[in-house]
Amino acid sequence: MFQNLKVRLGLIALLTLASIAVLVANYNRKDAKGEKFRQIVTLGLDLQGGAHYAMEIDESKAALSDKERADAIDRALKVVRLRVDELGVSEPVVQKSGSDRIIVELAGQQDQSRAKEVLQKSAFLEFQIVHDYGDLQAVMPRMEQAIAAAFPNEAKPAAGAPSTTSPGGLLQTKQDSARRDSAGTRTDTAAAAAAAKPFESKIAGQGPGGQLLVANADTPAVRRYLELPGVRALLPRGTQFLWGVPAVEEQRGFSSLWFVDSQPMMTGESLQNAQATTDQFNRPIVTFELSRRAGRRFEKATGDHLGDKMAIVLDDRVFTAPVINGAINTRGQIELGKATMEDASELALVLRAGALPAPLHIVEERSVGPSLGSDSIDKGKIAGIVGIGLVVLMMIGIYHFSGALAVAALVIYVILSLGMLAALRATLTFPGIAGLILSVGMAVDANVLIFERIREELDRGRSVRAAVNEGFHHALRAIVDSNVSTLITCAILFYTGTGPIRGFAVTLAVGVVSSFFTAVFTTRTLMSLYLERRKSVQSLSI
Amino acid sequence: MRFFQNANYPFLQWRKRAYLITAAMLLVGIGSMIYHSARGEGWLHYGVDFTGGTVVQVSFTHPVTAEQVRAAAGHSDWEITRFGSGNDYVVRTPRFGQEAGQDAQSRVRQALSSRFREVVRGRPGGDFSIARTEAVGPKAGSELEQRALIAILLSFAAILGYLAIRFEWRFATAAVIATMHDVLVTLGFLAVTRTEISLGTVAAVLTVLGYSMHDTIIVFDRVREDLAKPRHGRTFVDILNKAINETLPRTLLTVATVMATLVSLLLFGGPVIFGFTLVLVLGIAIGTFSSIFVASPVLYEIERRFPRAEKREQAVRSSSAQRSKLARPAAEVRSR
Numbered sequence: 001m002f003q004n005l006k007v008r009l010g011l012i013a014l015l016t017l018a019s020i021a022v023l024v025a026n027y028n029r030k031d032a033k034g035e036k037f038r039q040i041v042t043l044g045l046d047l048q049g050g051a052h053y054a055m056e057i058d059e060s061k062a063a064l065s066d067k068e069r070a071d072a073i074d075r076a077l078k079v080v081r082l083r084v085d086e087l088g089v090s091e092p093v094v095q096k097s098g099s100d101r102i103i104v105e106l107a108g109q110q111d112q113s114r115a116k117e118v119l120q121k122s123a124f125l126e127f128q129i130v131h132d133y134g135d136l137q138a139v140m141p142r143m144e145q146a147i148a149a150a151f152p153n154e155a156k157p158a159a160g161a162p163s164t165t166s167p168g169g170l171l172q173t174k175q176d177s178a179r180r181d182s183a184g185t186r187t188d189t190a191a192a193a194a195a196a197k198p199f200e201s202k203i204a205g206q207g208p209g210g211q212l213l214v215a216n217a218d219t220p221a222v223r224r225y226l227e228l229p230g231v232r233a234l235l236p237r238g239t240q241f242l243w244g245v246p247a248v249e250e251q252r253g254f255s256s257l258w259f260v261d262s263q264p265m266m267t268g269e270s271l272q273n274a275q276a277t278t279d280q281f282n283r284p285i286v287t288f289e290l291s292r293r294a295g296r297r298f299e300k301a302t303g304d305h306l307g308d309k310m311a312i313v314l315d316d317r318v319f320t321a322p323v324i325n326g327a328i329n330t331r332g333q334i335e336l337g338k339a340t341m342e343d344a345s346e347l348a349l350v351l352r353a354g355a356l357p358a359p360l361h362i363v364e365e366r367s368v369g370p371s372l373g374s375d376s377i378d379k380g381k382i383a384g385i386v387g388i389g390l391v392v393l394m395m396i397g398i399y400h401f402s403g404a405l406a407v408a409a410l411v412i413y414v415i416l417s418l419g420m421l422a423a424l425r426a427t428l429t430f431p432g433i434a435g436l437i438l439s440v441g442m443a444v445d446a447n448v449l450i451f452e453r454i455r456e457e458l459d460r461g462r463s464v465r466a467a468v469n470e471g472f473h474h475a476l477r478a479i480v481d482s483n484v485s486t487l488i489t490c491a492i493l494f495y496t497g498t499g500p501i502r503g504f505a506v507t508l509a510v511g512v513v514s515s516f517f518t519a520v521f522t523t524r525t526l527m528s529l530y531l532e533r534r535k536s537v538q539s540l541s542i
Numbered sequence: 543m544r545f546f547q548n549a550n551y552p553f554l555q556w557r558k559r560a561y562l563i564t565a566a567m568l569l570v571g572i573g574s575m576i577y578h579s580a581r582g583e584g585w586l587h588y589g590v591d592f593t594g595g596t597v598v599q600v601s602f603t604h605p606v607t608a609e610q611v612r613a614a615a616g617h618s619d620w621e622i623t624r625f626g627s628g629n630d631y632v633v634r635t636p637r638f639g640q641e642a643g644q645d646a647q648s649r650v651r652q653a654l655s656s657r658f659r660e661v662v663r664g665r666p667g668g669d670f671s672i673a674r675t676e677a678v679g680p681k682a683g684s685e686l687e688q689r690a691l692i693a694i695l696l697s698f699a700a701i702l703g704y705l706a707i708r709f710e711w712r713f714a715t716a717a718v719i720a721t722m723h724d725v726l727v728t729l730g731f732l733a734v735t736r737t738e739i740s741l742g743t744v745a746a747v748l749t750v751l752g753y754s755m756h757d758t759i760i761v762f763d764r765v766r767e768d769l770a771k772p773r774h775g776r777t778f779v780d781i782l783n784k785a786i787n788e789t790l791p792r793t794l795l796t797v798a799t800v801m802a803t804l805v806s807l808l809l810f811g812g813p814v815i816f817g818f819t820l821v822l823v824l825g826i827a828i829g830t831f832s833s834i835f836v837a838s839p840v841l842y843e844i845e846r847r848f849p850r851a852e853k854r855e856q857a858v859r860s861s862s863a864q865r866s867k868l869a870r871p872a873a874e875v876r877s878r
Contacts, residue, residue: 363682366677369674382810435745435749440803445799477767481708485701485756488700492696504748
């Protein structure tokens with residue numbers, strides 16, 4: 001087969017051009033925002049910067065059967081996709097990995113906290129009754145005492161911090177004053193009061209929904225207070241504090257702290273549907289539907305709590321807390337007042353997203369800042385150019401003209417393997433580069449193997465043409481065997497490995513296939529072409 | 543340009559010395575693994591990819607000392623080390639995930655904010671920015687070790703099968719033993735130096751595995767080819783030596799080209815890729831050593847213990863066994 005030189009040349013040209021076409025198409029590909037992609041091969045997040053998350057269903061609260069888990073993952077996948085699209089990242093990857101994991105990859109995503117929030121939104125929904133802050137008055141003095149005992153320094157925040165001397169002292173005082181400005185509410189008199197009441201001094205006021213408002217600068221401190229085991233023990237039985245979702249905060253610069261029943265009235269599991277629509281006055285509302293069994297329980301629960309507020313809690317974060325106006329059976333509606341239709345569909349989505357039997361948890365998170373990524377690429381480019389330059393010099397220095405042919409084949413190899421990677425939509429990751437290095441090595445090696453063999457045959461006194469034929473013929477078996485072994489390893493790595501290892505396997509396999517093609521087929525064709533042109537060739541520059 | 547043309551080194555005769563070197567390398571490596579696991583530190587120094595936990599790399603815009611960073615961080619269980627040669631530091635915490643409603647990255651950010659200012663886009667100044675975060679849950683971590691191990695063992699088994707079909711079981715076994723040797727010595731090196739094992743290290747070890755296997759197959763191919771030819775009284779040792787010598791120019795040239803690429807990665811690739819490349823450089827050097835000094839000697843030893851009993855051979859042996867036994871050592875009787 002392929003004895004005809006023209007056919008062989010044509011095939012090489014065709015494959016090379018096809019690869020170039022794929023690469024150019026990839027480079028000019030436009031993303032959702034209409035911006036050019038500007039990468040010939042999709043770079044992995046470790047190279048271009050971005051965030052990678054692996055999420056799993058948390059089964060600590062409720063064990064799932066295989067079928068339930070599969071269903072839950074599929075639903076979660078749908079919701080996470082919907083969610084990720086909102087982030088406006090170009091070409092986000094949301095995929096199932098194995099039977100119980102979801103992988104999310106956000107290229108160039110810088111705002112980690114927002115991305116994570118959005119991802120985890122699609123989690124566990126609970127309806128919890130909001131308690132009045134007044135219910136806490138009885139235990140408040142003891143709580144303050146416990147906090148003051150645990151954090152003696154923080155009771156007088158203004159006095160403690162700046163006195164510590166350090167190399168960064170100037171910077172620090174500047175920052176402290178900035179923080180005090182932003183807090184606003186904390187005056188000198190407040191500082192004095194804070195000594196006695198560390199908790200209450202950090203509460204800026206009460207919001208319209210019954211939540212406590214805490215200035216953002218104070219939230220870390222309040223968080224720490226509420227984490228104290230002593231404080232937790234003092235809370236009335238069956239109650240807890242929950243933070244609000246930052247994105248829906250009505251007052252900027254403040255976080256909401258909700259005091260709620262820890263036992264949910266209902267979880268998202270019973271929720272069958274939720275939709276944003278409008279009422280007869282054209283105001284946005286969200287209607288929801290419960291399963292029949294849950295409806296009976298919910299009717300009783302809502303009947304008992306008429307006029308109370310019911311916090312809609314997603315992933316332990318309070319989204320909103322509408323007032324219960326009547327006993328709700330299987331069909332209910334949430335009026336949103338002044339809110340827009342967008343808010344309504346957001347809430348409906350939150351409700352639907354929460355209709356998962358168990359929450360999603362991030363089990364793995366990797367993020368690389370864009371500067372580190374581009375730094376890696378720049379360094380990789382320099383290293384690659386120097387490395388390939390050295391290889392080219394060695395090949396030509398040692399094998400002269402034949403070496404130059406091998407270098408030409410190597411160029412085709414690079415084009416082909418990149419083209420294959422682009423066509424497979426594979427991403428080039430950091431371990432993938434290792435795979436490429438190894439396959440470049442194997443491509444060069446195949447040529448070295450052949451050329452050494454030709455030299456040996458020439459030494460034995462064969463004619464140039466016979467030596468070339470023998471050289472290729474004998475070297476072929478070793479090349480095939482080593483390439484097949486490598487491909488077997490690649491296949492096993494691909495099926496047993498996870499993300500990055502798979503990337504390595506794909507790159508290596510692509511490299512091996514194209515190196516086989518270029519080293520054996522292309523170099524041979526080029527050499528035959530050379531021999532064909534000079535019918536009476538006596539010596540070969542090798 | 544040609545070198546090692548018509549080389550004729552008695553490699554197989556040097557095998558005893560090679561065994562000593564190999565044994566020493568394995569002893570030191572495995573010894574260190576045992577020593578460290580006895581001390582409860584784990585036989586290898588697993589990074590967060592395996593143990594679970596969080597690594598946050600922080601880039602400072604100006605030089606800072608480790609003490610300053612430690613003072614700012616405040617947590618005693620945070621391991622803070624310099625990364626590369628620039629103003630980068632790496633903060634490691636054994637914890638993963640949410641704690642008090644905050645993830646590790648924000649905790650690091652917050653702790654550092656007590657003394658330094660974060661770089662914010664569109665605002666001048668700032669001291670640090672978060673360059674990289676890796677947070678791995680304990681479950682995902684332990685799974686990785688298992689899967690990597692399964693992958694390596696499975697590929698050994700598959701290659702053993704393939705080579706047994708293409709060559710013969712003796713060759714296959716020798717090639718796999720030589721490759722296992724390389725993986726073990728590389729792991730031993732990692733154990734001695736307590737290099738942190740990450741996903742990149744796994745990829746590097748897998749690359750070493752592939753290269754070593756490749757290198758061995760090239761030599762064995764020559765042996766296979768020569769065995770098919772008439773022997774003219776040459777011993778198996780002669781054939782092995784000839785195969786190694788004939789492939790010597792290619793072995794060295796290939797190693798030189800691969801090393802050229804790797805050294806340029808070492809020099810110019812930056813700190814992120816440095817550890818990874820170092821494992822490759824070392825592993826490929828060992829792989830080259832083993833294809834000459836481990837694979838062929840092992841093949842020889844197997845051949846000596848389990849001589850091939852081909853029909854033709856048996857016929858020859860029955861007629862000339864007596865004479866040959868006197869003339870040559872038992873292992874070298876087989877002639878075709």
